[in-house]
Amino acid sequence: MPDIPVGAQVFDLAFHPTESLVYTGLLTGDVAAFSYDEQGNHEEKFRLRPSKRSCRGLATSGDGSRLWAVGKSKALYTIDSTVGEVIETRKAAHDVAINRVQRLQTHLLATGDDDGVVKLWDPRKPDALRAYTHHFDFISDFLWLDDKKHLVCTSGDGTLSVIDVRAKKLEPFAQSEDQEDELLSVVAIKGGQKLVVGTQLGILSVFNRRRGYGDCVDRIPGHPHSIDALCAIPSHYPGAQSTVLTGSSDGLLRAVQILPTKLLGVIADHGEFPIERIAVDRAGEGRWVASVGHDEVLKMTDLKEVFEDEGDEDVEEADDDEEGEDGEVQEQEPSKDHSAGEGEPEEQSEADAVGAASSDDEGEVEERKRKRRKDKDPFQAAKKTKARNEMEAIDASFFADI
Template identity: 60%
Template structure:
């Protein structure tokens, strides 16, 4: 699909959960919505500018009817996706610029700012529900664990924390030790049992939920620059549980397989521009991945072309193989039927014919005079006919063997049936 040019830097992007629409938060404060199709076309749905300051963060409701936006203006805005109008404004939502937003449930929204403050909101009310101040540097990413009702946050202060939104305490239930590196992004792997965290030094830190959140259980180096953003591979592609998409400041969007660690390839190239955000459409289960950097364009890459090719080839091979087997069976059935017909004809006509051999007359029943002859004469005359007939049959017993040659140098002797299934 052609790149979607927006004319300015893209800070954040998010897809509609059920429609082919993408929303972009821009440096100029604009929020732009684009519709796209599988043929590569795209159209502008609406453009709105709630603030003249940059729009750094976007979040969307589960039904896709509302988009929340926030940024350097310290305020939060609600946009109706159907009309493209601002329907609500929360002024001074934070004391500093808001860096991340995350929609948790239909009645719960999370926000994180540059000072590490996290707030929980009910979109129906103007005031925050709870405030957390355990981080002291910017909030870089959020991850929602729906099965435990827990919010995981990563921060520039080098720690990761876990908040139970059901608890009334304004402190996390767990916080990691200082990883001595900025934690920039997080994504689940292994069905949500483990988590990969991108860092400033280009190392993927692996956390295991069963081992607790105190420290990582593994570190995977390899990226030459910082891992600013991560995304999960849709479950329709294999191996999705151990493959993630990484966006690095070197401008490359990579597909990386973990356990064992393997670089599957480069999905998109942004040149010398760092990648700020990567998101997969349709709630993370679509075929398009959007990536945005500093080059003022949105790249939409078709994952089906990258990860679906092997499956299609296997299906085609299976279809071809089954077709060959059916053809072989049909051919064998025709040969059997032809053989049966020829045998039936031979029996009815009283003749036995072989490839390249003259027809052999049927044996006559001996007359009483012939039966009365000495046994030696009968054996001698019968042996000549039988021997002669046997010699002829020996030549034609298996005509394929006549084509066999003694194995010479650099030659391979194989049965012709070997080539039947090729």
């Protein structure tokens, strides 16, 4: 799909849960809505300006009829998304600029500001239900765990906290130790049993809910810059339980498999502009992933082309390649001819070992096809002209010491 120009830097985006509509919150304070279709056509549906200050966060209701917007104005705006009009304004909802908003349940919202204050709201009531002050720096992201009714918050103060919205006390259910890095984004994997957190230093920190939230259980390096946004892929794709999309300040949108860890590919490129937010349509189960940054465009990438079409072609090509390689090995083994170079059998064995440990068939195929490529840092993708949705395979030895 062609990039959708929005006219200003985009701070946040939100999809309608059931329709082909996407909303963007802009630096100018505008909220712009666009429709799109499978052929790549798009149209601006409405544009309104609740405030002259920047719009930093958006969230939609369960049926998509309401849209909530927050930002530097410190207010919480309720927008009727069917007509594109502001129907309610809660002025001075926070004392400072609001950075994030998240719908938790039908009648429950959460907002987080630049001072680390988290507030819970009932859209039917004018005042906040509760306010939490255990963080002292900006709230960067929210994650809702519906099974326990827990709200996970990440903060620039280096800690992750968990709020039990059913409890009346104004203390968190749990809070991690200082991770000595700004925590910028969070997403759940493994059926919600593990949390992946993006950090300022480009490390993915993994928390295991069964072991508590005191500290992460694993740290995965590799990204050259901060990981500002994280998103899960639709559950019907193979490996969805352990695959995430990462938006980095180097402008690349990557697909990364966690435990075992490897880069599956770069699926979108914003050039030199950082990626602020990413989201998948149809409540996370759709076809399109949207990414936004400082380049004043909404980039829509077709996940079907990335995870299905190209994967099927690669499997067919790999089958042919593997048959030829097996034949070579069988001919060389009886004579033990090393004239072709001693390194090749070792590289083949290492690639097979990594492929066997992976549950992702596409990743295995990519490693075997590219096993003789010169070693390089796979996360630091070179700025070059690429085919549409080209996948870049990771070197088998990159994560050997993790």
